[in-house]
């Protein structure tokens with residue numbers, strides 16, 4: 459692992475690192491915030507998965523998470539959203555290819571050789587972080603924004619023993635019925651839609667749910683509401699009797715101004731379940 463930068467931040471450290479990934483067969487950059495508490499004792503980890511067009515950097519600089527994570531003694535990990543490189547498959551549109559990995563393992567050409575973001579985020583990066591940082595392997599929470607909210611919810615519901623807490627900001631909530639989902643799943647996973655259901659939060663919620671309360675915030679001024687489909691997941695939570703809240707926030711759009719407005723609540727939610 460190569461250190462790109464490390465800066466003191468809220469008494470802890472905000473770092474950016476690079477490593478050669480086996481899962482994605484390319485160099486991957488990620489960011490980690492370590493709170494001061496980690497100098498004494500291993501700390502729980504909150505994974506933050508970002509949305510379309512983002513790198514490790516967007517949430518690191520705009521989500522305002524570090525101050526609250528410092529207060530509650532949580533490490534934060536910000537992975538990138540896809541493999542990257544000139545030799546790696548890409549697409550002209552912003553919502554497919556580099557910057558749009560959708561947290562799945564691609565099975566289709568030309569994506570399959572590098573677009574293995576499910577394995578990267580759930581296996582390879584956790585092992586690396588556990589090796590390199592003073593974190594508790596048995597205390598993981600996961601959250602994310604938009605495409606990253608989709609990743610957080612689907613990963614948590616699929617691996618409930620690994621994650622003790624989950625939340626999301628404006629998640630893509632029913633991708634098998636949305637152009638933010640159908641387009642990417644057919645490219646990455648192929649036309650057999652039975653392979654898509656494992657990556658749809660509304661379906662996973664209806665069939666499995668999650669073992670601890672789920673916190674979701676959604677801005678009502680979000681210009682992507684038609685693509686995000688919060689109603690489907692809200693209905694699935696109600697049908698399941700899922701503990702938690704889907705909070706509709708008046709006037710907020712899809713931007714990081716929305717994310718940073720509710721970050722404190724999300725950090726508190728995870729800290730309560732992880733400590």
Ligand SMILES: N[C@@H](CCC(=O)N[C@@H](CS)C(=O)NCC(=O)O)C(=O)O
Nearest residue numbers: 509510511512516552604605712714
């Ligand atoms: N670029 C797209 C929108 C993509 C978008 O809103 N991305 C969100 C996540 S889905 C984001 O966080 N963008 C980066 C940023 O705001 O820093 C468009 O023009 O429609």
